Amino acid sequence: MFAALITGKGSLEMVEFPEPTPAANGVVVDVSYCGVCGTDVHAYQSGQPYNPAICGHEWVGHVSAVGADVKGLRDGDRVVVAIAPACGRCAPCRAGQSDRCTVSFLSALGRESGAPPHGGFAPRIAVAASRVVKAHSALSDEQAAQVEPTTVSFHAVRRSGVRLGDVAVVQGAGPIGLGTMQWVRAAGAGVVIVVEPNERRRSLARELGAHHVVEPGSPADELVKELTHGLGADIVYECVGRPFAVQSAVDLARRGGSMCL
Ligand SMILES: [Zn+2]
Numbered sequence: 577m578f579a580a581l582i583t584g585k586g587s588l589e590m591v592e593f594p595e596p597t598p599a600a601n602g603v604v605v606d607v608s609y610c611g612v613c614g615t616d617v618h619a620y621q622s623g624q625p626y627n628p629a630i631c632g633h634e635w636v637g638h639v640s641a642v643g644a645d646v647k648g649l650r651d652g653d654r655v656v657v658a659i660a661p662a663c664g665r666c667a668p669c670r671a672g673q674s675d676r677c678t679v680s681f682l683s684a685l686g687r688e689s690g691a692p693p694h695g696g697f698a699p700r701i702a703v704a705a706s707r708v709v710k711a712h713s714a715l716s717d718e719q720a721a722q723v724e725p726t727t728v729s730f731h732a733v734r735r736s737g738v739r740l741g742d743v744a745v746v747q748g749a750g751p752i753g754l755g756t757m758q759w760v761r762a763a764g765a766g767v768v769i770v771v772e773p774n775e776r777r778r779s780l781a782r783e784l785g786a787h788h789v790v791e792p793g794s795p796a797d798e799l800v801k802e803l804t805h806g807l808g809a810d811i812v813y814e815c816v817g818r819p820f821a822v823q824s825a826v827d828l829a830r831r832g833g834s835m836c837l
């Protein structure tokens with residue numbers, strides 16, 4: 577079986593692997609769809625070392641083999657990739673900080689014990705059963721493959737403390753920014769402004785429900801000032817992921833406002 581791996585700057589190779597088999601506590605999933613994350617693109621463009629297990633980590637598929645000790649999953653179940661739940665045994669878990677579980681964290685990096693030698697850019701993948709959750713039947717395969725990045729923005733907006741009626745700015749209209757914008761609207765923000773340099777992404781943001789869409793720099797500064805009587809936004813979500821954007825997020829927030837990185 578071949579899987580695509582990013583092996584260096586501008587280098588994507590089809591690498592041969594043995595057919596995956598499930599560990600006793602694992603499953604094999606036939607991958608239907610796999611999204612391309614900004615992390616994949618960054619690794620391809622930069623050539624920085626990239627863990628093969630996360631080369632393709634936004635996938636959905638059907639369980640095709642189940643380990644002997646696995647309960648609750650069967651052949652044919654449609655599942656999406658997930659972060660392993662807190663283990664309950666590592667030092668952070670035992671200190672009551674299960675949200676900082678070492679095992680969960682390593683699984684997000686694809687470095688947990690038993691991590692697969694390739695990611696989801698493959699016809700099949702073997703993972704621990706704890707790394708998958710059943711996909712909601714209302715979602716198409718294409719939508720279900722986006723559960724992983726969508727949960728990133730969902731979690732961020734839930735933690736951000738956005739309040740009814742807030743003026744919210746979302747910087748960046750890539751997949752994470754567009755997801756964030758939709759959750760912020762659903763969470764009750766009064767005005768949602770998307771700041772994005774790319775025209776195609778701006779029009780997508782508009783289509784998906786942003787109240788205002790604007791280019792970064794002085795157009796964004798002026799619009800936010802105008803909409804807030806010069807105060808600045810109540811909350812700014814930084815979804816660009818580059819250092820310069822952190823400063824502009826601070827600049828767009830009002831005194832006493834919040835910023836979500
Ligand atoms: Zn990702």
Ligand SMILES: [Zn+2]
Nearest residue numbers: 663666669677
């Ligand atoms: Zn733990």
